[in-house]
Amino acid sequence: MLSKNVETFIACDCDYEQAKTVLFGAPFDSTTSFRPGTRFGSSAMRGESFGIETYSPYQDKDMEDIAVMDSGDIELCIGDTEKVLAQIEERTRIILQDGKRPMMIGGEHLVTLGAFRAVAEKYPDVHIIHFDAHADLRDDYLGVKLSHACVLHRCWDIIGDGRIHQFGIRSGERAEFQFARQHTDIHPFSVEDVASTVKTLVGKPVYLTLDLDVLDPSIFPGTGTPEAGGISFDELRRAVTCVCSCLNIVGCDVNELSPHYDMSGVSTAVACKIVREILLAME
Amino acid sequence: MLSKNVETFIACDCDYEQAKTVLFGAPFDSTTSFRPGTRFGSSAMRGESFGIETYSPYQDKDMEDIAVMDSGDIELCIGDTEKVLAQIEERTRIILQDGKRPMMIGGEHLVTLGAFRAVAEKYPDVHIIHFDAHADLRDDYLGVKLSHACVLHRCWDIIGDGRIHQFGIRSGERAEFQFARQHTDIHPFSVEDVASTVKTLVGKPVYLTLDLDVLDPSIFPGTGTPEAGGISFDELRRAVTCVCSCLNIVGCDVNELSPHYDMSGVSTAVACKIVREILLAME
Amino acid sequence: MLSKNVETFIACDCDYEQAKTVLFGAPFDSTTSFRPGTRFGSSAMRGESFGIETYSPYQDKDMEDIAVMDSGDIELCIGDTEKVLAQIEERTRIILQDGKRPMMIGGEHLVTLGAFRAVAEKYPDVHIIHFDAHADLRDDYLGVKLSHACVLHRCWDIIGDGRIHQFGIRSGERAEFQFARQHTDIHPFSVEDVASTVKTLVGKPVYLTLDLDVLDPSIFPGTGTPEAGGISFDELRRAVTCVCSCLNIVGCDVNELSPHYDMSGVSTAVACKIVREILLAME
């Protein structure tokens, strides 16, 4: 008897009961102010993930040996931002309630707010580690508060000063950098301070949010607002491996892949490889 | 003395006071359910319009001889659909109040609602002529009422039965076709009935809304949801020339060009040529 | 409890037991002599199928009302053509044995041979209706017998003279056209003779093989060897609807979509729409 076509991120095919980590996609990009297309990020990654191997020679670990399940994309109410965030929050809450770790694939960066609301509810003392080219700290963008450009400001509304640790930031308004110096733990331009930050967070619940445009656009052109001067793949790989293998990651997301802007497929392959390294490092 | 760079749709450079028709762009695509990108339609058309001539051998008229002004794109509050529609309505109202005819370039089809609200306010007895591949008559789309897929239903909410004349429709839910048979004047698949419909509308105020995907995707691939089996360029050109030269067009829009999906530039060139023919026919 | 991500062609999500027609993909293109890429055809169609509606206004039928199941792509032994054909034959045989109709999505045209071997085994008196730009009647191609360019010759090896009905053929070697005049029922250039051929086949078992490049490349550019001068979408739609609603289709395939060659997505959307019309017409 034949079964219906199942398509998961490579090797994320264990059953829900056994899964320690549960993936889902949040294909939303409606507040994107410049070039949209991240809504195709998660589905592109599923298809392209079969171009990488399940084994990581960096960590000498294999996806075949860990328990991850891909629960697919949420069917979002495109056009109503609040409803979309509520849908994301609900999916995250279910996974957390079942004692599993949520891993969300965006979509634009605003989707982080939905997942983080559920995470912060369960872990009120959670910290955020944030890799990004952009500060995302505006209070509003052209009058809109629920915008990708404001997402870390919205998270700060929830957890307050000193709990957001930002790395690789190299773009923003002057006011955002001023806000960061007062309210967040910002490390502009590079990720060289990650290891020392990690030491201070050992044992605490940590949410990891990775905007892939922290990478240099030479290796990750498939994104809406490419910012030259970013970090290399190996720098990011080492940083996320350090974060995920040393800390208690209670939830994470990887976002801002816009696959149509890089028809070579490289950006999608890079995103898949980083997700593999994160998944392997967390276990 | 040098002046700042002015970029208008070709030959739409008369001053506002002299202008009879005023163009503007509405770069919005946030409710697009499938593939976004129409936000780039109006700016792409400005650049590409210099690849066509100002003279139409079809009508033996020249853009140099008519008074059109391109007032640029509205800077929209991406992420808040109601605000976006209010901004569009406001721009349209200004143009109408100054006794000029508004011509909007989308953007996704939902932008029509903003412009039409202002038009229906001034002309309560207005009719709509609607060219499209899709019926756009859903009452809601995944629970969202302000969606491109519902835009003609929202217009019907304003003007009611028998005043929406639809041509070329070849896609929709079963329920939309049922709704159309009861509430609109639908002519599926083709535009062959345009001339006879035009005869019944002579002298009445008419709003023209043209979703360019009414064209066959062979000639217009640059759109989010291409539907094979559409009409040819010459059929559309003749239909809009008939409508615009015979009727009292009090406002119009041309939408759903998503230029990045057609890197040959043909779709954008086609959109420009249709806009030229419409502008020439209306004067 | 969340379930693993299931991705099927739109509305082809009934269970195997209930299904009357069972879809599967055959992502193979290794004998392609010019430009490869059809291996991505079936997976591209699954994703893009959500851009079309389940309802067909042409036939006034809805996919929601029929029983089709998408069993996914076969994982093929790329590099060994005979094994690949055996795998396809096996999947087809299972579906036939369970009293269901197989519908295969290619891949290159050679995949037809695998499916047809199983079909001809069960229905020795089967006829083939073949839509294509190319005759595909070579005996060998550069010495290779199992080549996409020879696939109808290989089918003829099985069923012999007068049982292959070819439409739309407009390219081939001189020798292929000579072979066709002696051994097949060829109707070059157009599909206008389909209706009269259909009349002669009523009640007989028929296998439909559709090489999408029978379409004009203006509407279907996404294929390896585009041949100008093809038929229109409406001509193909009417022809397949006629064939599938009037005849006893015991199996069918749709092949030669190479999605990467048409980045507008139009070719994939066209393929999806034709598959929808075929599925609706068969029931």
Place this chain on the structure above:
Amino acid sequence: MLSKNVETFIACDCDYEQAKTVLFGAPFDSTTSFRPGTRFGSSAMRGESFGIETYSPYQDKDMEDIAVMDSGDIELCIGDTEKVLAQIEERTRIILQDGKRPMMIGGEHLVTLGAFRAVAEKYPDVHIIHFDAHADLRDDYLGVKLSHACVLHRCWDIIGDGRIHQFGIRSGERAEFQFARQHTDIHPFSVEDVASTVKTLVGKPVYLTLDLDVLDPSIFPGTGTPEAGGISFDELRRAVTCVCSCLNIVGCDVNELSPHYDMSGVSTAVACKIVREILLAME
């Protein structure tokens, strides 16, 4: 012993002495006012020509049976328009002096002037049959006389009134259409008058210049200034077959393919197929 890599247009590999027709490429696009890229036309066609067959089922003739030789692209002095035209004229003159027929592949349309100068020198009573979307009859373009937009005016400077027969023209300045009505034999929009024009030219020396943008951009998007509303492939195929099989073609050119604008390869394949039909019809 191995020989150096020879790459010709398909089956155009006979030796110079035996050749009746000699192909060459003129990879020039420096006066292109809108989007350049036609310089890649001839080399793209050589590579892509192996995707078509040598046999034409339309004419039941085979390239294997005729004597054509591809002498490659001229290495042009890019940046100096007059030198470029002189180089083209010289290559054409050599071919004519050796009693062979020159067939040039552009490049932009201005290259016609170089070839035509040599042709008109040998055949002072030559007529021109011109297929194009654009009239190309300006006297100058932004002050430049040697421009693609002026090329037929420059030819008219040589042969004067009544000897240029234009078909398919659908774009130009008002002044160009006025000039045409006085000085050329213009048939705008279509090619339906070709057969009757051919009758009047039987026995006379004729130069055929084919700007491929006479085709509708649905089938030929790969060109710098696409103009919707063009003729179909079959209309062009029939027209050039009629011209080339009935008349004394003393030289011809095919130009304005800009392959990079159509990454599907369809435009290049269309150009190859038309060249094949021309070559077969001339013999």
Place this chain on the structure above:
Amino acid sequence: MLSKNVETFIACDCDYEQAKTVLFGAPFDSTTSFRPGTRFGSSAMRGESFGIETYSPYQDKDMEDIAVMDSGDIELCIGDTEKVLAQIEERTRIILQDGKRPMMIGGEHLVTLGAFRAVAEKYPDVHIIHFDAHADLRDDYLGVKLSHACVLHRCWDIIGDGRIHQFGIRSGERAEFQFARQHTDIHPFSVEDVASTVKTLVGKPVYLTLDLDVLDPSIFPGTGTPEAGGISFDELRRAVTCVCSCLNIVGCDVNELSPHYDMSGVSTAVACKIVREILLAME
């Protein structure tokens, strides 16, 4: 009252009278010997510049605080190289005469000659700082003296030995490198010597010409002749910031962006960011 659509490079919208620096585009690429397309560089940069911020965290300066005006593209006489250069020279001269600094956006590198003629007229003792992958020192290219491949040789014709300082050069004929060793101050492969060169030029008038292909094609693929082994974005950013903040820049240009060759938009974004850093550093 609505005003006509004004499109400038981001934040370059001050009035001419107040402007200290005046931008203009020179959309010319007719002598490009390999792949054309730089004519679209300046207009692409205007549109894409709104994807970057006006604030530079590198320099802690903001475009909102400086006085730059974008006077648009010159409408060039495509097809007549000398006229084109004269037009560019004239625009530059006006800006210089009004006591402002000209900043030109190409176009191919030959446009530098037009601007430099006007600059050298006003500042006979001017030096050139030249960043490029290619030496551009040929005396002629296939017999043509006014070619992009000769542009620095033409500048040397004006100012002679020792006044051209070249960085990053990694491609050229053997003869060009020999010429450079005798006549220019060449620093091949890297920009590490920039700081020491800058020290020797303090107080002198300097013209900066930046061929963006000095960047590695990994970060700047959108150019006609990509040369691997180039410098990184941060190396270039630091080099131009050093040059522009320490020296008396009397004019500058940034050229050779060919946006169509990089559909991800990264190259255009990189060009915009470098222009922002140059503009901020100069003030």
Place this chain on the structure above:
Amino acid sequence: MLSKNVETFIACDCDYEQAKTVLFGAPFDSTTSFRPGTRFGSSAMRGESFGIETYSPYQDKDMEDIAVMDSGDIELCIGDTEKVLAQIEERTRIILQDGKRPMMIGGEHLVTLGAFRAVAEKYPDVHIIHFDAHADLRDDYLGVKLSHACVLHRCWDIIGDGRIHQFGIRSGERAEFQFARQHTDIHPFSVEDVASTVKTLVGKPVYLTLDLDVLDPSIFPGTGTPEAGGISFDELRRAVTCVCSCLNIVGCDVNELSPHYDMSGVSTAVACKIVREILLAME
């Protein structure tokens, strides 16, 4: 008298008798498991090679001074892997028998097996230097032994332990890395050990096989399975220059360029530049 169009890799136009190195293309990609397209590698490189210079400033050598001949692509029996390998072996054998050095341009990596069979026959004590992102050491891939993923295992079948020196490997199954540790001389992730390996091989016959995906995909996106974390162009350039100038290279190949996946042309230009450096270093 005109000659037929000859197209070679730049400056590889000496006659066979004089040639010391003979190039040929092997346009095969039928066992490619993920994304095909390398069959276009060799022909794309011929065209694009004219964008680089014949002179290398790195080595101060010029292609004009060495004797290389490009014998074109083999016309391969697509669809029959064993026949294809036999054809490649035969071409290689001819070149070796004539006392010349074969240089093959792929195609996918499996083509190496064909060439290496002939090389190992003549030089039974040959060593292999292998640059690659992937180990290519599987014994079979989905049951197929003649697969690109197995090619180094097939070479090891011929020459056994300790004679394959692998550099840059960063992807593979766990089992491949285990195999490598036992049977090959593997240097994962980088090329920093090349110089010390070279010292141990001086005077011995060496076959160089270069899978270009050893490069980081930022500089070489045009390949089927991009693997982030690769080496830079300068690292590869130095490594191959070291290998080719210090060792007795009896044959070599460069493969896995898939030009269509990088429409900027950068990948092809990179491949051309590496081939130039290899050819110059070997002489």
